Amino acid sequence: MDSILVTGNGPLNGQIPIAGAKNACLTLMPATLLSEEPLTLTNAPRLSDIKTMTALLQSLGAEVSSLQDGQVIAMSSHNLTSQTADYDIVRKMRASNLVLGPLLARFGQAVVSLPGGCAIGARPMDLHVEGLEALGAEIELKDGYLHAKAPGGLKGAVHEMRFASVGATENIVMAATLAKGTTVLKNAAREPEIVDLVECLRKMGAQISGEGSSTIEIQGVDRLHGATHQVVTDRIELGTYMLAPAICGGEVELLGGRMALVESFAAKLDAAGVSVTETQNGLKVARKNGRVQAVDVVTEPFPGFPTDLQAQMMALMCTAEGTSVLEERIFENRFMHAPELVRMGANIEVHGGTATVTGVETLKGAPVMATDLRASVSLILAGLAAEGETTVSRVYHLDRGYEHVVRKLEGVGAKIERIKGE
Template sequence: MDRIIVTGGKELSGQIPIAGAKNACLALMPATLLSDEPLTLTNAPRLSDIKTMSALLSSLGAEVSSLQDGKVLALSSHDIHNHTADYEIVRKMRASNLVLGPMLARLGHAIVSLPGGCAIGARPMDIHIDALEMLGAVIELKDGYLHAKAPNGLKGATIPLRFASVGATENVVMAATLAKGTTVLQNAAREPEIVDLVSCLRKMGAQIEGEGTSTITIQGVDRLHGATHPVVTDRIELGTYMLAPAIAGGEVELLGGRRALVGAFADKLEATGIEITETEAGLKVRRANGRVQAVDVKTEVFPGFPTDLQAQMMALLCTANGTSVLEETIFENRFMHAPELMRMGADIEVHGGHATVKGVDRLKGAPVMATDLRASVSLILAGLAAEGTTIVSRVYHLDRGYERVEAKLSACGAQITREKEPQ
């Protein structure tokens, strides 16, 4: 198992290329199951979660090839001979449930294990199940597996989601592309990853309107064909690296970044005193001398402040001038990084879904432990600003969502290395 060593106190300067979006790619890959023709994804991120999804699709009979050093994924589902998404693969990653809708739509049945992933809340499957049942699926839970059937095919319906779930929106949109008739999905998620998925499906021949709004309309078609599609820029990686110069000081240009991807987050970052400038190549982020100012943050579904940037934002606010309150409204167990930041000298009080952060002059390096994907990178960011050395253990979480963290930060002057945990 690896750990990451960060020695703080180095201002950052340079450029960081932002990868394709993990969450977008994990939804695009199962779209291959909707067609017997090839699907090619470019600008793919090189992450362990992508390898997990590749293994899952391969176990079903899909062909998955990683080309150009992993930046291109060539997929083909002309011979799906297995209809069971096994627990041993699915347990590693929640997005594995996104094979359910496509398999139901094209093949008429699927057996999918209940998913796993980071321990940041229950994130139940009932929203997915209810929506697919409205399309005519019959779904039973047996021994930890969802047994889903649509022997007469799926039929279009009006589906009001009780929560704007990204995963449920993706599952329903993919399933509805091959359903008979028209599906109207209400209270749909609006994230850029949804827009990206619809863009790809449209290239495959799907008839979809309304992506990026709360109502998506899908007119079912008889079949989809192959396509080539570039994965959208990762807005969470973008926001994370925007925080690096904000925390450590200096100026960094994020290549491929667009403000539209992180609007609510960028607004809050500017409110702390950070300068954000759009450039021809991306976004430039600069922190002038002095401490940032405290701000209050409330996580919300897109286009609000992303829950996936809450931990990283907390790291910044630990050294802000004043007191900040962070309210987590998406997941009920997403302040597990707070005790680790407190080991570094942060002043944080957590009460349910609220965390009160009183800024301190400086954090101090300490041995800390990553508890989930975003928490792990928040500790690395905190280490950039801390006095002395921070040792972040259990960074296998990190590799699920960030590629080459040490290389990207080192290129801008950070003192950061990776090494094996001592036995």
Template sequence: MDSILVRGGGKLSGQIPIAGAKNACLALMPATLLSDEPLTLTNAPRLSDIRTMTELLGSLGAEVTSLQEGKVLAMASHGPINTRAEYDIVRKMRASNLVLGPLLAREGHAEVSLPGGCAIGARPMDIHTDGLAKMGAQIDLRDGYLHAKADGGKLRGAVIDFPFASVGATENIMMAATLAKGTTVINNAAREPEIVDLADCLRAMGAQIDGDGTSTVTIQGVDRLHGATHRVVTDRIELGTYMLAPAICGGEVELLGGRIDLLEAFCEKLDAAGISVSETENGLSVTRREDQIRAVDVTTEPFPGFPTDLQAQMMALLCTADGTSVLEEKIFENRFMHAPELIRMGADIEVHGGTATVKGVAKLKGAPVMATDLRASVSLILAGMAAEGETTVSRVYHLDRGYEHVVTKLRGVGADIERIKS
């Protein structure tokens, strides 16, 4: 199993290109099932999760061709559609559940295995299935599969009130509603940029959607969708992660394609910690204003709040801050698994339930550590870049799911980092 070796010390300087958003692309790809005409995605990230979704769509009868070294995905679903999403593929990735809505909308029935993904807490499918049930789907769980069938073979519009703002459920219901009969209203909808990106793509395909980016989304069903070409939005989590690199190590780095509006709450916390973020002609420039980071408190919230997917990386920054920081995790209940690994590097962290208290130390020390999930893996790399000595991060297969060419990008701005093949 591969590992990543990081030697700490040294400031960073240069540019890092930011890829298209993994979480956006994984929602956009199943949209090809909604039409028999081609759907082309540009600015696609080159990640193992994208390959997994490609495999899943292929198993359902869609054609997915990777062009321009993986940055363009040409898709078509003009042939017979298989409506069973098998466990062997779905278990690899949580986002596999996003084929449920499109399959139901197009074929009127579907069998989708319960999904897998990072072990960061319970993410039940109930909110997805309850919404689809209001649209006339009969759904039951048998042998680990969701068996879903639309009454009369076609979904119908409905008013759906989510108990919380679920990104995945908003995406699934949005896609299902595009071909449903009548109007669907999603109340307490997720507001993330990835939701807006999906809505933009669906509108380009002929869908009638209003209110995306707000808590109420309205979809008027149409008879059919057509083909389109759509550019995947910038990955705000990759952007935030690499913004923290010069914050932790010092120096100045320009993030090509970066936008402040994707991460306003995060940028506010960086400013409070003593990090300057400024817009450039090509993206964002990040630099540390002072020798030592100031402690700040962080609470994760749905967009537009502080992203849960940047909590682990922010904790790495605060390990050497001046003072005590409190991080409260309100999205997932099991997302401090990186804390014991940071403690191995000399961090002073106490975790009680959904709250972590971080007392800044003078310096982290390199150590062998183990990645427990996607975002934890990159937080350990960031910590290692600022630590004394060598840090070896094992189980980095998590990393490949969400960051393309991470070693190349960080080495390009001066980090001493390499991948060790098993």
């Protein structure tokens, strides 16, 4: 099993290109199931999760081709052979559940295994099911599979979600594009990935308004056509690499970054003593002066502080001046990186959904183990600022969400290498 060796090496300087958004691309790919005509995505990230979604779509009979070194994905669902998403593929990745809404909308039936992915909380499917049932679907759980049908087709409805779930919003919006009549989805998630999905669906002929707000209205149409769409910049990769010069010092420009994607996160960095400025090509990040200051963080749905940047922010707070409190309100099991940071000399106490971090002068390199996708990169960031060598094992998690991590960090002066396993 591969590992990553990081050696603390001082300030970082240069440019890092930011890829297309993993979470957006994984949502856009199932949209091909809504139409017989081709859907082409550009600026696609080159990640193992994208390969998993490709395998899932191909198992349904879709044609999926990777072009231009993986940055273009060409898809066609004109001749699907199955409406069943098997456990063997779905278990690998949570986003696999996003085939449920499109299959149900286009074919009136779908059988989808309960999903897997990172072990960071229950993340149940009930919000997806409730929304689709509001559109007239009949869904039951049997032997670990959701069996869904809509014999007379889906019908528009007014539905208010109990929680602003990103995945449920995406599934319901995609399903509603082909429903009869108008759907009004209240307490919808507002993330940029949803805005990106709606822009793509609109190119395919969908009639949708209100994306980016808590109420989305969808007027169902009879059919959708093909389109070409550019995947939005990955705001989580962007935020992750913004933390690199914050932790290590130096000045790094993130190419393709936009402030609108990370405003609440950038505000926290500013409060901690880190400067974030817009440039012609992206965002430039540097410490203002000396050691960063402790700041408190509460994870919230967009536009609040992203849960997917909490682990990385904790790495920064480990060497901040003062004590910070990080409260996790999205996922109930997302502090598994804390004990690994403690192995590196961090002072962290976890009580339920709250972590209290008292900054130390310096972290020490140590062997650590990645427990999930974002935890893995938080340990790499910590290693960049630590004295000595840090070996991060189980980095297969990393490949699900970050392309060319070693290459990108090496490009700004980090001392980092990937060690091939047995």
